[in-house]
Amino acid sequence: MKNLISTTGIAIILAGSTQAASAAPKTVTLVIPSMDCSVCPITVKKALSQVPGVSQVSVSFDKRQAIVTFDDATTNLDALTESTKNAGYPSTLVGAAN
Numbered sequence: 001m002k003n004l005i006s007t008t009g010i011a012i013i014l015a016g017s018t019q020a021a022s023a024a025p026k027t028v029t030l031v032i033p034s035m036d037c038s039v040c041p042i043t044v045k046k047a048l049s050q051v052p053g054v055s056q057v058s059v060s061f062d063k064r065q066a067i068v069t070f071d072d073a074t075t076n077l078d079a080l081t082e083s084t085k086n087a088g089y090p091s092t093l094v095g096a097a098n
């Protein structure tokens with residue numbers, strides 16, 4: 001049983017690294033209506049940047065939008081929206097590129 005667990009663990013690690021090597025970066029635009037002053041985008045950007053797998057974040061206060069580039073093998077849309085929600089700014093997807 002112990003053997004089975006450690007073998008499975010190694011298999012997961014190997015599968016993870018293979019995926020990461022071949023993953024294409026994905027870019028999504030999130031709309032964040034609750035940003036109400038010019039400091040809000042800084043908080044939102046910080047929250048999104050801290051999600052593992054996120055490589056680029058651009059937040060527009062004028063448009064109430066955040067454009068996020070991330071590695072879809074490492075993270076996903078739910079993790080992004082969760083991070084802004086936890087920072088106090090619920091967000092939703094407006095469009096996806098790639």
Ligand SMILES: [Cu+2]
Binds near residue numbers: 039
């Ligand atoms: Cu603000």
